[in-house]
Amino acid sequence: MFEHQRHKPARALDRPRELVVVCAPLRSNVNFSRIARAAGCCGLQRLIGTGSPKLDLRIARESADCLQIETHRSLAPVLGDLRQAGYRLVGLEQSTGSIDIHVYEFQRRTALVVGNERTGLLPEQLALLDEVIELPVWGMPYSYNVATATAITLYEYCRQYPDG
Amino acid sequence: MFEHQRHKPARALDRPRELVVVCAPLRSNVNFSRIARAAGCCGLQRLIGTGSPKLDLRIARESADCLQIETHRSLAPVLGDLRQAGYRLVGLEQSTGSIDIHVYEFQRRTALVVGNERTGLLPEQLALLDEVIELPVWGMPYSYNVATATAITLYEYCRQYPDG
Numbered sequence: 001m002f003e004h005q006r007h008k009p010a011r012a013l014d015r016p017r018e019l020v021v022v023c024a025p026l027r028s029n030v031n032f033s034r035i036a037r038a039a040g041c042c043g044l045q046r047l048i049g050t051g052s053p054k055l056d057l058r059i060a061r062e063s064a065d066c067l068q069i070e071t072h073r074s075l076a077p078v079l080g081d082l083r084q085a086g087y088r089l090v091g092l093e094q095s096t097g098s099i100d101i102h103v104y105e106f107q108r109r110t111a112l113v114v115g116n117e118r119t120g121l122l123p124e125q126l127a128l129l130d131e132v133i134e135l136p137v138w139g140m141p142y143s144y145n146v147a148t149a150t151a152i153t154l155y156e157y158c159r160q161y162p163d164g
Numbered sequence: 165m166f167e168h169q170r171h172k173p174a175r176a177l178d179r180p181r182e183l184v185v186v187c188a189p190l191r192s193n194v195n196f197s198r199i200a201r202a203a204g205c206c207g208l209q210r211l212i213g214t215g216s217p218k219l220d221l222r223i224a225r226e227s228a229d230c231l232q233i234e235t236h237r238s239l240a241p242v243l244g245d246l247r248q249a250g251y252r253l254v255g256l257e258q259s260t261g262s263i264d265i266h267v268y269e270f271q272r273r274t275a276l277v278v279g280n281e282r283t284g285l286l287p288e289q290l291a292l293l294d295e296v297i298e299l300p301v302w303g304m305p306y307s308y309n310v311a312t313a314t315a316i317t318l319y320e321y322c323r324q325y326p327d328g
Contacts, residue, residue: 002259002290010301017302038312043302062304095166102323126166135319136326137174138207140226148202148315151308155299155316159266162300
C-alpha cells in the first residue's frame with residue numbers, strides 16, 4: 001500500500017529562497033550543524049554563524065554542498081549589512097512584544113536570528129531586531145532546543161512560501 | 165523595546181492533547197530524547213518508544229516529568245492497541261501515497277509513527293498504518309533528521325489544534 005521512497009528528489013523552487021538564518025554565537029557545534037541540515041532541506045541559500053562555529057558534516061550532511069555558510073566574529077555588523085540589503089530582522093525568542101508564529105506573516109526577505117542555547121537572544125541583540133516571534137509552548141520544558149525551534153520556524157516560513 | 169522573558173509559563177490547553185508519538189526502534193537515544201523534549205513542549209501526554217530506548221535527561225529535560233513515556237519491545241502490538249483505542253495511525257515518511265503535510269488535516273486522535281534514522285519506516289511497519297504524511301524537501305540533504313521531522317510535525321498538529 002505504502003512503499004518507502006528513499007532519497008526522493010527535492011522539490012523545485014520557482015525562485016531562490018530569500019530567507020537567511022543568522023546564529024548568534026552558539027555553545028554547540030551540534031546545534032549549528034543541525035540548523036545547517038534543516039536549512040539545506042528547506043532549500044535556503046545562506047546560513048550565517050557568528051562567534052566561531054564549526055560545521056560537523058556527520059550532522060550537517062550534504063547541506064554544506066548547496067548552502068553558503070558564512071562565519072563572522074560578531075553579530076551586529078552582520079545584521080547591519082542584512083538590513084541594508086532589505087532583510088527584515090526577525091528574532092526567535094520569548095520576549096515582550098513577541099508575536100505568536102501561528103499568526104505571524106513573514107516578509108519574503110527575512111533574516112531569522114536565533115540565540116544562544118543558555119542565554120537566548122541578549123538585550124543588546126534584541127535591540128537590533130525589527131520583530132521578535134515566538135513558538136507557543138504548552139508543557140515542559142518551557143522552551144525548545146534552539147535547533148529544533150529554528151527548524152520549526154523554517155517549516156512555517158516555507159509553508160507560507162512553498163515555491164520560494 | 166523587546167525584553168527577553170526567560171521561562172515564560174506554558175499556555176493552557178482546553179483539553180488534553182490526543183496526539184501520541186510512537187517511535188519505531190531508533191538507533192539513537194539522543195534522537196529519542198530530543199523527541200521527548202519537543203513532545204513535552206507541545207503538551208503531549210504520551211510518548212511510546214519501541215526497541216530499547218533510553219531517555220537522556222540532559223536532552224529530554226523536564227519533559228520526563230509531565231510526559232508518560234512507555235517502552236515496548238515491538239511496534240506492531242502497540243499500533244494494534246492504539247487502533248483499538250480509536251487512534252488514526254499516521255506514519256511520517258517519504259512513500260508512495262504519502263500526503264504533503266502542508267495540506268494534511270490531522271484527526272485529533274492521532275498516533276504519529278516515526279521510523280529509524282537509517283531505514284525509515286520499513287515495509288512491514290508501513291503496512292500497519294492508516295496514512296503516511298511527508299515533509300516537503302527543497303534541497304540537500306533529501307531528508308530531515310528524525311527528531312527534527314517529528315518536532316516539525318508536532319508543530320503542524322498543534323497549529324491545527326492550538327487549544328488541544
